Amino acid sequence: ERGLQWLLIQATNCYGNGYDKLPLDQRAAHAREHLPAMLAAAQDPLCDAAQWWMRGENPWQLLACCMEVAAAVRSGNPAAYESRLPVHQDGSCNGLQHYAALARDAKGAAAVNLVPSGAPQDVYSAVRALVEEWVVRDAGAGRSEAAKLLARNGGTVDRKLVKQTVMTSVYGVTLVGARGQISNRLFERGWSNEAEVFQVASYLARLTLASVGTVFANAKGVMDWLAKYAATATQDGAPVTWRSPLGFPIVQPYYQDARTTVRTGLQAFALLDTTATAICKRSQRTAFPPNYVHSLDSAHMMMTAMACSQENITFAGVHDSFWTHAASVDRMGELLRAEFVALHSRPLLPQLVQQLAGSAPHLART
Known part of the structure; x- marks a missing residue:
């Protein structure tokens, strides 16, 4: 029954211009105020009464939403209308969400x-x-x-x-x-x-x-700690390796370039040795904090996708933007929050220390 409400919220999110920062009920109200323009846009996107969608920050997505809202309204029973338009639920600076959770900040x-x-x-x-x-x-x-x-x-x-x-x-x-x-x-x-x-x-x-x-003082502390730990982990010359919370093995593929420059009378060109095995310690160190957070992010998406699948909820995702149909948004929202809590209820950093120590034994002494 709240499907139409979520389509209206989606419309305001696509319109943007600051209105996408309002509380959800106010976003729906904003779209309702422009419902005549949305209905007009669905019938003739270029008519004078339909100019609202063109002022949106994401006009083509907004136009698609106008057409879906119009179809639902004109069906005579919006609650029974089978919407096929994906509604987005986006993270709020998702990487910082994970850092804040890790730091209990x-x-x-x-x-x-x-x-x-x-x-x-x-x-x-x-x-x-x-x-x-x-x-x-x-x-x-x-x-x-x-x-x-x-x-x-x-x-x-x-x-x-x-x-x-x-x-x-x-x-x-x-x-x-x-x-x-x-x-x-x-x-x-x-x-x-x-x-x-x-x-x-x-x-x-x-x-x-x-x-x-x-x-994000506490979160910055976690970020710095991860970088320092990666620097220590690579002292033996091995790349940083760990497993995501779902058990997916991860190896950072950052190695030093082995180049041989060949100079001729006309030009100089470089030959790259792709079999080089010496790691680039600087890249290993600087890339580890964001890559570790990416591994948490991907785990959260997969956990949410599996939870949705168990309840026959259609799910799609792009990075930290999770999509489902309008009728399923409320339940997907409950599931993605529950899975985030479940993920960060694990002792993630202690588990990471154990994994790194397993691949770099000298860490056990630090």
Whole structure:
């Protein structure tokens, strides 16, 4: 009976523009307000009354949703209508959800919607607010990068400036990578002086990464511990290996390039030896925290898929976005939460230590 409600929520999620951050009932209400436009779009997407879908952040998905809602409404009995449109349930910065759970970080968990809340929390906005506070402080102290940023950005630091860096921080983005991400956002806004962009982006990248470390202090500790443990695990020259919570064996395939340069009178070219066995310790270390979290993420998806299969619920997934039909969303939501709790109720980090010690015996002495 709540299937139509979820189709309306899906429509608002596709529309975006800030409305997708509202509580669920308000998202459904927003779509109901535009129901005439949705019905018109289903009949003639290009008519004047149907322009609403074109203003959405994901217009083609929104148009598909308009057509499905219209079909359900015009069936005369929406509760009995057999919808085939997938409805998405997306994680809130999923990597940070796993880190917060591993660290038992209550503050971080609240920021990524792992605890009940009247309205959805937005981790990107939380980081943005802290970054803006620091930028305003620095501008008041006479720091030129902060003053330039505020002057060119309407006196604020907006969410889009920091979102990509926050999203990728959990997957090991470096300061150089973060600077490049923020540089791209500045160029998109008309900044043209490359030296100025480099200066401001470097400054903002440092603040953004520091803000993530502040908001998720305990989770950052787990991330750092994983990197240090990987560095210790590779001292014997073997790659980091472990098993996912479902028993899937994982080996990090990062090895040093063995290249031979051949120079001729016309050119030089490199021959790559693909049989090289010496590991790249730096890559082994930096890649392990995000890869370990990916292994937890994939385990959670498989656990949810198996739970849905046992109840004959159609399931599909893309990374941290789980899909099912509108009539099954409520039950899938219960299952994915139950499986996340079941996953993190295990002693995951102690089990990981045992696995790493098994493949690298010297770890047992550390």
